[in-house]
Amino acid sequence: MGLFDFARNIGKKIFGSDDDDASEKLQAHIEDDNPGIEGLKVVVEDGVATIKGEAKSASAYEKAVLMAGNALGVEEVRADDLVAPAQTIEVTYYEVAKGDSLWKIAEKFYGNGSKYTGIFEENREVIKDPDLIFPGQKIRIPMDQ
Known part of the structure:
Protein backbone atom coordinates (compact mmCIF):
# COMPACT_ATOMS: atom_id res chain seq x y z
CA MET A 1 0.00 0.00 0.00
CA GLY A 2 1.67 3.24 -1.14
CA LEU A 3 1.39 6.76 0.22
CA PHE A 4 -1.73 7.47 -1.82
CA ASP A 5 -3.70 4.27 -1.08
CA PHE A 6 -5.74 3.88 2.10
CA ALA A 7 -8.28 1.56 3.72
CA ARG A 8 -11.66 3.13 2.95
CA ASN A 9 -13.44 1.52 5.91
CA ILE A 10 -10.92 2.69 8.53
CA GLY A 11 -10.17 6.17 9.79
CA LYS A 12 -11.44 9.26 11.49
CA LYS A 13 -15.10 10.02 10.71
CA ILE A 14 -15.14 13.46 9.14
CA PHE A 15 -18.05 13.12 6.75
CA GLY A 16 -20.87 10.64 6.09
CA SER A 17 -21.09 8.31 3.10
CA ASP A 18 -23.86 10.39 1.53
CA ASP A 19 -22.51 13.80 2.60
CA ASP A 20 -22.93 16.42 -0.11
CA ASP A 21 -20.36 18.59 1.64
CA ALA A 22 -17.68 15.89 2.13
CA SER A 23 -15.19 18.00 0.18
CA GLU A 24 -15.78 21.01 2.42
CA LYS A 25 -15.55 18.93 5.60
CA LEU A 26 -12.31 17.23 4.57
CA GLN A 27 -10.81 20.55 3.49
CA ALA A 28 -11.79 22.10 6.85
CA HIS A 29 -10.21 19.11 8.64
CA ILE A 30 -6.88 19.72 6.88
CA GLU A 31 -7.09 23.48 7.36
CA ASP A 32 -7.74 23.07 11.12
CA ASP A 33 -4.18 21.78 11.60
CA ASN A 34 -2.77 23.06 8.34
CA PRO A 35 0.68 21.49 7.94
CA GLY A 36 1.74 24.29 5.57
CA ILE A 37 -0.50 24.29 2.50
CA GLU A 38 -1.48 27.52 0.75
CA GLY A 39 -4.46 27.75 -1.61
CA LEU A 40 -5.79 24.39 -0.40
CA LYS A 41 -8.65 22.91 -2.41
CA VAL A 42 -10.05 19.46 -1.64
CA VAL A 43 -12.60 17.50 -3.66
CA VAL A 44 -13.98 14.14 -2.51
CA GLU A 45 -15.76 11.88 -4.98
CA ASP A 46 -16.40 8.12 -4.77
CA GLY A 47 -13.76 7.54 -2.09
CA VAL A 48 -11.09 9.56 -3.89
CA ALA A 49 -9.79 12.79 -2.34
CA THR A 50 -8.10 15.18 -4.74
CA ILE A 51 -5.88 17.82 -3.15
CA LYS A 52 -4.64 20.98 -4.84
CA GLY A 53 -2.51 23.82 -3.53
CA GLU A 54 1.06 24.71 -2.73
CA ALA A 55 2.95 23.00 0.07
CA LYS A 56 5.67 24.96 1.87
CA SER A 57 7.68 21.75 2.32
CA ALA A 58 7.74 18.12 1.28
CA SER A 59 6.69 17.22 4.83
CA ALA A 60 3.62 19.48 4.55
CA TYR A 61 2.70 17.71 1.31
CA GLU A 62 3.02 14.28 2.94
CA LYS A 63 1.05 15.32 6.02
CA ALA A 64 -1.80 16.75 3.95
CA VAL A 65 -2.01 13.49 1.99
CA LEU A 66 -2.03 11.46 5.23
CA MET A 67 -4.64 13.73 6.85
CA ALA A 68 -6.94 13.23 3.86
CA GLY A 69 -6.25 9.51 3.47
CA ASN A 70 -6.72 8.67 7.14
CA ALA A 71 -10.32 9.90 6.93
CA LEU A 72 -13.04 7.26 6.98
CA GLY A 73 -14.43 6.85 3.46
CA VAL A 74 -11.24 7.80 1.60
CA GLU A 75 -9.40 5.01 -0.20
CA GLU A 76 -7.17 7.04 -2.49
CA VAL A 77 -5.61 10.49 -2.47
CA ARG A 78 -4.64 12.23 -5.67
CA ALA A 79 -2.21 15.08 -5.21
CA ASP A 80 -0.90 15.70 -8.73
CA ASP A 81 -1.81 19.39 -8.39
CA LEU A 82 -0.35 19.79 -4.91
CA VAL A 83 2.97 21.46 -5.59
CA ALA A 84 5.84 20.90 -3.14
CA PRO A 85 9.61 21.09 -2.91
CA ALA A 86 11.51 17.80 -3.10
CA GLN A 87 11.92 15.80 0.09
CA THR A 88 15.45 16.17 1.51
CA ILE A 89 15.30 13.44 4.14
CA GLU A 90 14.49 9.76 3.92
Whole structure:
Protein backbone atom coordinates (compact mmCIF):
# COMPACT_ATOMS: atom_id res chain seq x y z
CA MET A 1 0.00 0.00 0.00
CA GLY A 2 1.67 3.24 -1.14
CA LEU A 3 1.39 6.76 0.22
CA PHE A 4 -1.73 7.47 -1.82
CA ASP A 5 -3.70 4.27 -1.08
CA PHE A 6 -5.74 3.88 2.10
CA ALA A 7 -8.28 1.56 3.72
CA ARG A 8 -11.66 3.13 2.95
CA ASN A 9 -13.44 1.52 5.91
CA ILE A 10 -10.92 2.69 8.53
CA GLY A 11 -10.17 6.17 9.79
CA LYS A 12 -11.44 9.26 11.49
CA LYS A 13 -15.10 10.02 10.71
CA ILE A 14 -15.14 13.46 9.14
CA PHE A 15 -18.05 13.12 6.75
CA GLY A 16 -20.87 10.64 6.09
CA SER A 17 -21.09 8.31 3.10
CA ASP A 18 -23.86 10.39 1.53
CA ASP A 19 -22.51 13.80 2.60
CA ASP A 20 -22.93 16.42 -0.11
CA ASP A 21 -20.36 18.59 1.64
CA ALA A 22 -17.68 15.89 2.13
CA SER A 23 -15.19 18.00 0.18
CA GLU A 24 -15.78 21.01 2.42
CA LYS A 25 -15.55 18.93 5.60
CA LEU A 26 -12.31 17.23 4.57
CA GLN A 27 -10.81 20.55 3.49
CA ALA A 28 -11.79 22.10 6.85
CA HIS A 29 -10.21 19.11 8.64
CA ILE A 30 -6.88 19.72 6.88
CA GLU A 31 -7.09 23.48 7.36
CA ASP A 32 -7.74 23.07 11.12
CA ASP A 33 -4.18 21.78 11.60
CA ASN A 34 -2.77 23.06 8.34
CA PRO A 35 0.68 21.49 7.94
CA GLY A 36 1.74 24.29 5.57
CA ILE A 37 -0.50 24.29 2.50
CA GLU A 38 -1.48 27.52 0.75
CA GLY A 39 -4.46 27.75 -1.61
CA LEU A 40 -5.79 24.39 -0.40
CA LYS A 41 -8.65 22.91 -2.41
CA VAL A 42 -10.05 19.46 -1.64
CA VAL A 43 -12.60 17.50 -3.66
CA VAL A 44 -13.98 14.14 -2.51
CA GLU A 45 -15.76 11.88 -4.98
CA ASP A 46 -16.40 8.12 -4.77
CA GLY A 47 -13.76 7.54 -2.09
CA VAL A 48 -11.09 9.56 -3.89
CA ALA A 49 -9.79 12.79 -2.34
CA THR A 50 -8.10 15.18 -4.74
CA ILE A 51 -5.88 17.82 -3.15
CA LYS A 52 -4.64 20.98 -4.84
CA GLY A 53 -2.51 23.82 -3.53
CA GLU A 54 1.06 24.71 -2.73
CA ALA A 55 2.95 23.00 0.07
CA LYS A 56 5.67 24.96 1.87
CA SER A 57 7.68 21.75 2.32
CA ALA A 58 7.74 18.12 1.28
CA SER A 59 6.69 17.22 4.83
CA ALA A 60 3.62 19.48 4.55
CA TYR A 61 2.70 17.71 1.31
CA GLU A 62 3.02 14.28 2.94
CA LYS A 63 1.05 15.32 6.02
CA ALA A 64 -1.80 16.75 3.95
CA VAL A 65 -2.01 13.49 1.99
CA LEU A 66 -2.03 11.46 5.23
CA MET A 67 -4.64 13.73 6.85
CA ALA A 68 -6.94 13.23 3.86
CA GLY A 69 -6.25 9.51 3.47
CA ASN A 70 -6.72 8.67 7.14
CA ALA A 71 -10.32 9.90 6.93
CA LEU A 72 -13.04 7.26 6.98
CA GLY A 73 -14.43 6.85 3.46
CA VAL A 74 -11.24 7.80 1.60
CA GLU A 75 -9.40 5.01 -0.20
CA GLU A 76 -7.17 7.04 -2.49
CA VAL A 77 -5.61 10.49 -2.47
CA ARG A 78 -4.64 12.23 -5.67
CA ALA A 79 -2.21 15.08 -5.21
CA ASP A 80 -0.90 15.70 -8.73
CA ASP A 81 -1.81 19.39 -8.39
CA LEU A 82 -0.35 19.79 -4.91
CA VAL A 83 2.97 21.46 -5.59
CA ALA A 84 5.84 20.90 -3.14
CA PRO A 85 9.61 21.09 -2.91
CA ALA A 86 11.51 17.80 -3.10
CA GLN A 87 11.92 15.80 0.09
CA THR A 88 15.45 16.17 1.51
CA ILE A 89 15.30 13.44 4.14
CA GLU A 90 14.49 9.76 3.92
CA VAL A 91 10.90 9.06 4.97
CA THR A 92 9.13 5.71 5.30
CA TYR A 93 5.36 5.38 5.51
CA TYR A 94 4.01 2.90 8.01
CA GLU A 95 0.54 1.43 8.35
CA VAL A 96 -0.31 0.96 12.02
CA ALA A 97 -1.05 -2.68 12.87
CA LYS A 98 -3.25 -4.10 15.62
CA GLY A 99 -1.38 -3.95 18.93
CA ASP A 100 0.99 -1.22 17.79
CA SER A 101 1.95 1.75 19.93
CA LEU A 102 4.25 4.59 18.97
CA TRP A 103 6.77 3.07 21.40
CA LYS A 104 6.69 -0.27 19.53
CA ILE A 105 6.94 1.49 16.17
CA ALA A 106 9.96 3.49 17.38
CA GLU A 107 11.61 0.27 18.59
CA LYS A 108 10.99 -1.31 15.17
CA PHE A 109 12.39 1.58 13.12
CA TYR A 110 14.95 3.15 15.46
CA GLY A 111 15.81 0.34 17.88
CA ASN A 112 14.75 2.60 20.76
CA GLY A 113 11.16 2.95 21.96
CA SER A 114 11.82 6.23 23.71
CA LYS A 115 12.21 7.87 20.29
CA TYR A 116 8.43 7.61 19.86
CA THR A 117 8.21 11.33 20.66
CA GLY A 118 10.02 12.07 17.39
CA ILE A 119 7.44 10.04 15.47
CA PHE A 120 4.65 11.88 17.27
CA GLU A 121 6.17 15.30 16.55
CA GLU A 122 6.61 14.42 12.86
CA ASN A 123 2.94 13.38 12.70
CA ARG A 124 1.39 15.96 15.03
CA GLU A 125 -1.19 16.98 12.41
CA VAL A 126 -2.02 13.33 11.69
CA ILE A 127 -1.96 11.98 15.27
CA LYS A 128 -3.73 14.10 17.88
CA ASP A 129 -2.85 11.96 20.90
CA PRO A 130 0.21 9.68 20.98
CA ASP A 131 -1.84 7.12 22.92
CA LEU A 132 -4.61 7.03 20.29
CA ILE A 133 -3.43 5.47 17.05
CA PHE A 134 -5.53 2.93 15.19
CA PRO A 135 -4.91 -0.09 12.95
CA GLY A 136 -4.89 0.94 9.30
CA GLN A 137 -3.79 4.51 10.05
CA LYS A 138 -0.79 5.63 8.01
CA ILE A 139 2.00 7.73 9.48
CA ARG A 140 5.37 9.15 8.40
CA ILE A 141 8.58 7.75 9.83
CA PRO A 142 11.57 10.04 9.23
CA MET A 143 14.66 7.85 9.06
CA ASP A 144 17.08 10.47 10.36
CA GLN A 145 16.16 10.05 14.04
